[in-house]
Amino acid sequence: MLDLVQLRSFVALEQMGSFTLAAEKLSLGQSTVSQHIQRLEASLGRTLVARDTHRVALTADGLALLAHARSMLAIDGEVRALFAESSLRGRLRLGVSEDFVMSRLPAVLEDFVRAHPSVDLELTVALSGVLYQMQDNGEIDLVLAKRRLGDLRGELVYREPLVWLARDPERIRRDKVLPLIAFPPPSITRSVALEVLDRHRLPWRIVCTCGSLSGLTAAARAGMGVLVQPRSMVPPGLKEIPAGALPPLEDVEFVLVPSKGADRKLSAALSAEILSNVKTLQGQA
Numbered sequence: 001m002l003d004l005v006q007l008r009s010f011v012a013l014e015q016m017g018s019f020t021l022a023a024e025k026l027s028l029g030q031s032t033v034s035q036h037i038q039r040l041e042a043s044l045g046r047t048l049v050a051r052d053t054h055r056v057a058l059t060a061d062g063l064a065l066l067a068h069a070r071s072m073l074a075i076d077g078e079v080r081a082l083f084a085e086s087s088l089r090g091r092l093r094l095g096v097s098e099d100f101v102m103s104r105l106p107a108v109l110e111d112f113v114r115a116h117p118s119v120d121l122e123l124t125v126a127l128s129g130v131l132y133q134m135q136d137n138g139e140i141d142l143v144l145a146k147r148r149l150g151d152l153r154g155e156l157v158y159r160e161p162l163v164w165l166a167r168d169p170e171r172i173r174r175d176k177v178l179p180l181i182a183f184p185p186p187s188i189t190r191s192v193a194l195e196v197l198d199r200h201r202l203p204w205r206i207v208c209t210c211g212s213l214s215g216l217t218a219a220a221r222a223g224m225g226v227l228v229q230p231r232s233m234v235p236p237g238l239k240e241i242p243a244g245a246l247p248p249l250e251d252v253e254f255v256l257v258p259s260k261g262a263d264r265k266l267s268a269a270l271s272a273e274i275l276s277n278v279k280t281l282q283g284q285a
Contacts (some may be wrong), residue, residue: 001238002043004076005196007069009036010048014066015107017055025277041152077114089096089118092266095131096123098213098252099233100222104277110271119266127211129157129186132257141262145250146188154255156269157278162249165220165227165234173245175219179225179261181216189228198258200247 012022013033023030041048048062058066081087083151096105109121124134128145132153135143147153166172172179178197182190197204208219217235220227227238236239256274258267 002069002072003040003283004072005034006043006064007072009033010040010062011066011069011073011110013037013049013056014058014062015110019056033177052159056210066110071156074114074117078117081117087118088116088265088269090263090266091122092263092270093122093124093139094270095134095143095145096125097128097131097145097254098125099146099230100144101125102213102233105198108274108277111277112270115273116269119269127183127187129188135257135259138259138261141259142267143255143257143259145257146254148188148192149250149253151253154257157254157256157275159251159253160230160232161251162189162228163231163234164246164249165229165238166225166241167223169239169241169245171223172241176203177245178202178204178237178255180204181208181210181219181225181227182206183216184209184211188252192252196221196249202247 009022009026009028009032012025013019014024016025019030019033023033026033033061037049044061044065046061047059048065050057050059050062113119113121124131124140126134128147131140131143131145134140143154144157180193182193184190196205207225208216210216210219213235216227217238219225221237222233226241226246227235228249229235255273258264258271
């Protein structure tokens with residue numbers, strides 16, 4: 001019989017990509033997580049983790065085990081919830097800005113659903129400004145989105161700088177008019193970029209507009225122009241334009257904003273999961 005504690009360490013290791021972060025996530029020592037993986041490998045007679053890379057990667061056998069490990073942990077969570085008097089139940093409407101969805105949300109949702117299997121999540125992905133409008137209209141219970149510096153709404157999750165990105169920064173710097181790839185209004189990153197360019201009297205033009213980050217990333221990878229993103233969320237294939245080539249951008253803040261009419265216990269539980277995951281990932285930076 002496989003050990004659920006060992007499987008929990010195995011799944012956390014896959015989520016976080018390192019023994020150190022997996023240990024922090026589980027509030028265990030790094031050596032304990034390592035022992036869990038070694039014992040799991042011994043019980044199966046297979047190598048599950050490739051340890052010769054900077055970021056821990058699963059072997060083919062590890063990938064084969066992963067879906068089963070998640071299923072077993074999910075069943076364990078469902079059984080515990082069934083017999084727990086304080087088990088959370090109900091529906092929570094969560095609104096998330098797309099850049100967070102593309103980077104950190106999967107691990108958050110996986111842990112939350114495993115811990116609270118009786119909670120139904122309704123996920124909305126949109127621009128931060130759109131999410132705030134939907135929340136004002138009573139359509140969302142909890143928003144995880146960006147805010148400008150000086151905006152006091154919500155609980156601060158973390159703050160980081162925005163950066164200019166391009167496939168070929170050297171070519172972009174030679175352009176007389178800066179080609180921009182941007183979300184449509186009311187995008188916060190768009191507003192920050194245009195304000196700083198206008199303040200420094202730098203000519204610009206929007207060469208591609210898209211409401212999807214995957215679409216914007218594709219345009220940037222095709223060499224169409226410059227994309228602005230938080231530094232920790234730089235898509236693969238793009239490079240940060242060196243300091244001095246373009247004026248610096250202000251930081252943005254990611255915040256949690258619960259609605260007044262939302263279920264407080266559900267909102268608090270998901271907020272705690274988000275804060276815990278982000279705190280662990282921030283420790284990696």
